[in-house]
Amino acid sequence: MQRYTLIRYVLLCWALLAVGSAHAVTVAFINPGKSNEAYWVAATQAMQVAARSLDWQLEVQYAERDHLRVLDLARSMVARPPAQRPDYVILSNDNATGAELLRLFDGSGIKCFMAFSRLSAADEAQLGGPRQRHKDWIGSLEPLAEEAGYLTAKALIQQGRSARAQAADGKLHLLAIAGDRSTPSSVRRNEGLQRAVAEAQDVVLEQTIYAGWTRDKAAEQADWLYERYPTARLVWAGNDLMAFGAMQALEKRGGTPGKNMWFSGINASADGMQAIQSGRLAALAGGHFIAGAWALVMLYDYHHGRDFADEGLQLEASMFVLFDPAMARKFEARFGQRYDSIDFRRYSKVLNPKLARYSFGFAQLLR
Template structure:
């Protein structure tokens, strides 16, 4: 555990950025699109805090509580701060297509902008342009290759369904889809990866696709209707773990057995999702992208210290997702703390490793470079 953690968390959570600035160097704000009590986005922030502490940064986290208009309010508040109180950098996402307007809000503020998790779509890029051109202080973006998550989970789901002989009378495997939302680029990319796996399979029919807004409760309600409407469907692909778990609950309420009567897939590595994968209630699970925010802080730290990432690309899309079998799930639970406390993020920084020529933000590299810790229980060591 890090000895200075209480001091950093005071800076992050109570807005004492100025008081901590001399001790921690770069000041960074994160406009978090999620909820403070939401496992995934709260976990993202915890990993970012760990990275900030390693890298000598202060971090302020502002939660938008899944309200995209609140994202703009937060951004305007940050941009309107007196110059001496503004952060050096702000990390934003393009969830629900908010990125272009956020770039407009921070234009002229003097705050460097880094976009994480989801970059602008091709249509949005016609308005934003590339980083460092129209918006000169938009220094770049880092996005997990979200197609991988959709493709890996759908392919694993199809493979297991074939092995279990779950074809309908027409000889086809019938699949239901509960996607995240229609506008977030990462959601679109996950869906694209899923559809690629379906096309390659040739024997899969998508009976119906709905959008669950990343909500467990909404997905449960939708799945109840879907199972009634499409009794031949034996596969259900979901865009995240919460929606998969909500759909599993809907099946169980009907007397079905997840892993037998219907196979489910999900994305994200919450404790409940990992347990569901290990028990067989989830047939396929992918994750690892939760740490994108922390990797963004590594790139910001290097940029601040004169190690520009431009030679690797201003808009980077990296392989971060892994398909979790039982062995990899156990490794994740055993080797990473709930807030990435066991990771030394300086090991991934070009500032601290002059011989490092390119970033490797893969889950395999992360687990390899993280010492095993036996200090926590398996449940406590689950990640978002």
């Protein structure tokens, strides 16, 4: 009897291998960012490495920061003949497009996974969660964005204290340049900033403006912020590009970042790593670009019968590292903006049956 069971098991394995070789699993990623934008390029590169590790095919289409194009890309994907549609699609709820994306993919046979930024609470109240109203929406994975806002704000405030950047009233005056008003990850980064400010009785948050994640708009808005709040010496930014834009505006006025005004940013770009080492940035958090690659690991396990539902259908994980100059140098030596050295197979529960829970922190990849 045991021998018969073993033979059936071996035959089943061969059958699964035959099916897998006949149909390579395909995943599409509708990238909401620009094809030359450091963060979204890094996210794509990490996903490509993960796909190669797992022997899956990855298709990436950039929306170039155009939320209408995001929807057009989805419509085009659904309009393909069934045999040419991907098995899975990874989406991000940038500019609150997530709910409409789920509606577009509903009934298409393409399983949807939300990464980087999940639905807002209002949308979830209307649509329900994964596997409810939209059966092919199977789950989501979001970096703990509030953590990034909090860590960078705390470090920026501490730098301001060390530099004795208080105004005549004894307070540190802070300006905030946020991404947008609707993307959940942007909202949560701002909440982290607000938590850090609430803990600091010596800090005044003068104003929060929204620069759409872009350097040029941040430079334009920072210029009039400096005019309006001449005692401000701290600038918190929701990403590194907006921090660089605010620095540009300061330098145009004759100031020097890291000497008479201090800045924070979010993202693990090459420019960010150089800025934290040179002192132009006082605080930098990053590592969350890896979320798409972790999503592929989860989908791989789901596809092979190891559902991530036992940990939750909507996971929010700590992925950020607060970089100091030493850690930035380590990051550059380890990756150099390329992630080919990461073997994502080691993080799969299917390929490593002893793994009980996923570990999505970025710091482990630096070790």
